Amino acid sequence: MRTAADTRFLVNETLALFGRLQTVRSFSLSTPMVLAAAVSAPAQAAINAHLAHVAFDLRRRLREFVRWLRSPESRRLSAANTQARYVLLKMRFNNLLDQVDIFADVLGQRSEHGTGTWVAGLDVLAEDALCLPGNYYAAPPLVCYLERGHGAAIRRARTRLPGGDLSPVGVIQIPRERLIGSGIASSLIHEVGHQGSELLDLTTSLKQAIEQRIAAGDRENALPWQLFSRWLNEILSDCWAMGHLGITATYGLLSVVSLPSYFVFRIGTDGPHPFPWIRVKISLALGEVLFPHPQWAALGRQWEELYPTDELSADKRDLIHRLETALPEFAALVLNHRPKSLRGQRVADIFPVAERQPDQLRALFEAWQQQPHLREHVAPSLVFAVVGQAKADGRISTNEEARVLSHMLNRWALNRARNYCTAPVAPAPVPTPSLQTV
Template identity: 60%
Template sequence: MARSVADTQFLENEALSLLGRLDTVKPFALNTPMVRAAAISDEAQKGITSLLNRVSREVKHKIEAYILWLKNPLNARVPASEAQGRFAYLKLRFNNLLDQLDIFADVLSQRGEHITGVWLAGLDVLAKDALVLPGSYYEAPPLVCFIERGHGAAIRRARTRLPGGDDNPVAVIQVPRERLIGSGIASSIVHEVGHQGAALLNLVDSVKAALGERQAQGQDVFAWKLLDRWISEILSDFWAMAQLGIGATLGLMNVVSLPSYFVFRIGTDGPHPFPWIRVKISIAVGRALFPHLQWRYLENTWESFYPARKQKATTRQTVQALEHILPSFADLVVNHRPDSLRGQALKDVFPVKERQPVHLQKLYKRWKYAPRLMEAAPPTLAFAVLGQAKSDGNITSVEEVFLIRRMLTHWALLRTMHDCGAGKTLQASALQHRQINFTEQQLQLI
C-alpha cells in the first residue's frame, strides 16, 4: 500500500523537528561558564568537542538525507511503516548524541562551582600524573574528574564505547563528594586511573594467565580462584599503592570502613574483594613493594577494628585460605612481566624507589621548611609524602586537608599557565616527569 501524503508530511515535520533541536546542541566552550583555572585540559576539551561535532554532523546529514528520501517520488510507494522505521532509527541516533552530551555536561557544569571547580582541575592533574609511566608503553588519553553522589568512585574509560557506539575520547573519573577533600581522594582517583592503565597494558588478561598456572598446580585452588575473580580491582589497588605508598591503604581503609556485616560479606559473583581481605591484599602488596614494619602495625589496627575470629566458621576458613597465599600472590603481581612492558616487571615501571617510607619521611621533613619543593613535585609524590606523614602521626587531618586544598589550586593554576604557553618554569616542567630525585646534597642545602 502506497504511503499517503499525510503520512509523508507528518514524518517530514518530525524530521525537521529533530533538525531544530539539533541546532540547540552547542559547543561547551560557548555555554559553560568557569574560571580559567577550573577548565579541563585543552587536550580533553578538543577531544570532547571533536566527538560532539562529528556526531552532530553525522546526525544532521542523516536527517537531511531522510527528508530528501521522503520527498523523492520514486519512494512514494514505500509503505508508511518502513518510512516510520527509518525515522525511528534517526531518533535513536539523535538520542545517542544527547546521551553523550549529558555525560560531558555533568563533568563540565561542576567546573562553574566556586572553588570546587578549581579543585577538580587539580584532581585532573593528579590523575594525569598517575597514568603516565616512563618508557612510552602507551599513549595516555586525557582524563577529567567530576563529583557524584553515592559511596563509590568509578571510571568511564577512554577508548570504550559511548551510547551509540562511538569511541570515548576522554576518561571520565567519578568521585563521591564525601571524599572531597580528604584522605581518600588520591587513593580513589589513582585506583580508577589504574583501571585505565591496566586496560592500556592488557594487565588483567596477562595476570589471569599467571593465576591460571597457579590454579593448575592444584594447591589452594579455591583461594586462587577468588583472587582471579577479583584481579581487575586488585590491579587497580596495586596501581594506587605503587604511586602513593601507604597512603593508598589508608585511603582504602577510609572507604571500606563499614558495619562488620558488609566488611566480611564474601560475594563470589562480583569483581570486588570483600572489604576485609581487600585491605589485607593492599597491605601484602605494600610489604612486597615497600618493606617496613609499618605494615605490621597497620595490619594490627585493621584486625583490631574487624576481628576475623568473631566470624562464622565458613568465613574464617575462607579468610585463612586467602591469608595463606597472600605473600605468594603479592610476589606474583609485583614481579609479573606482561608482554606490554617489553620484559619489564610491574615493580620496575613504577616509582617504587621514590616511594620507600624512609625516602618519603625524609622529604616531608625538608618540605616543612621548604614548601617550594612540594610545589615542584609531581602530584602523586606529594600525596605519597602526605600519606606517609599521616601514617607516622606527623600531620593531623586538618593540616592535611589544608595542604591538599592548597596543592590542588596550585596544580590547577600551573596547568593553566602551561596550556597558555606561559608556564615553562621549573614547576611546569616538573609535571611532565614521573619522578623528581632529591639528592642528599640538595637536601643538605635546605
C-alpha cells in the same frame, strides 16, 4: 502504501529534530569557568571534536532522510517501515544528548567557586598517575568530576558511549564527601588504574599466569587462586594506587570499606570486588612487597582489631585463612609479572617505588616543613604520598592536611592554565565540523 499525510508528518518531525539538533552547541560556548578550572586543552578539544563529529553525521543523515522522503522511491515503502527509519534517527539524536549530558556533568561544576579549581587539580593528579616512564601507551586525556555517593568510578577512554561511539576521554567520578584529604588520591588513582591496566592488558596477561599456577599446583588449594583471578581487575587498580601512594593507598581504602561488620565479611565469590576484609589484606600484602616496613604489620593488626574474625562461621574463617595463606605468593606473582606489553619489565617496575619508600617520604616531609616551596616542583602523586605518610605517622593534623592539599590542587590547576596560555602556537589543525554550525 504511504499517504501524502504520512509523508508530510514524517518530514515535519524530521525537520523538528533537525531544529533541536541546532541547539546542541560546543561546550566552549556554554560552560563559563575561570581558566584554572578548565579541563586540559587536549581533553576539551577531544570532547568538542567528538560531539561535533556525531552531530555533523546526524545532520547529514537527517537531510538525506528528508530528501528520500520526498523522492518517488520512498513511496514504495509502507508508512510503518518509513516510521521505523525515522525512529532510528530519533534514537541517534537521543544518544547524542546522552553523551552531551555525560560531559556536561564534568564541565558544569567547573564554574563552582573553589570546587572548579580543585577538580582541575585532580585532573592533573590523574594524568600524573597514568603517565608512565617507558612510553608503553599513548595516554588518553582524563577529566574528573564530583558526585554524591560513597564510591568512585571511571568511564574509561575508548569504551562505548550511548549509541556505540568510543569515548574520547576517560571520565572519573569522585565522591564529593572525600574532598579534601589524602584519601581522595587513593580513590582517584584506583580509577586511573582501571584505565592503565586496560591499556597494558594486565588483567588478561595475569589471568593466564594464575591459570598456569593453578594447573601446576595442588587442585585442592585452587580456590584462593580462582578468587584472586576473579577479583583481579579491582586488585590491579588497588595495586596502581599502592605503587604511587604507599600506605596512603591503604588508608584511603580503609575509609571506603569501613562499614558494618555484616558488609565487611559479606563474602560473595561471584562479583568483581574482593570482600572488604580481604581487600584490605591484599592491599597490605602488596604494600609489604613494594615498600618493606613494619608499618604494614601494625596496620594489619589494627584492621584485625577493628574487625575480628572470632565470631565468624567456621566456613568463613577457613576461607579467610586459605586466602591469607596464599597472599604472599599472590602479591609476588602480581608484582614480578612480566607481560609482553611491558617489554621485559615487571609490573613493579612501572611504579615510582624507589622514591616512595616510607623513609624517603618522611625525609621529604621534614624538608618541606622547612622549605614548603619544594613540594611545588614534584609530581602531584608524590605530594599526596608524602602528606598521607605524615598523616599515618601522626605528623600532620587533618586541618593542616586539608590546607596543604587545597593549596596544591589550586597550584596545579593554575600552573596548567599558565602552561597552555604560554605554549607556542601550533600549526592550524585540519578543520573539523563545529557544533555551533550544526
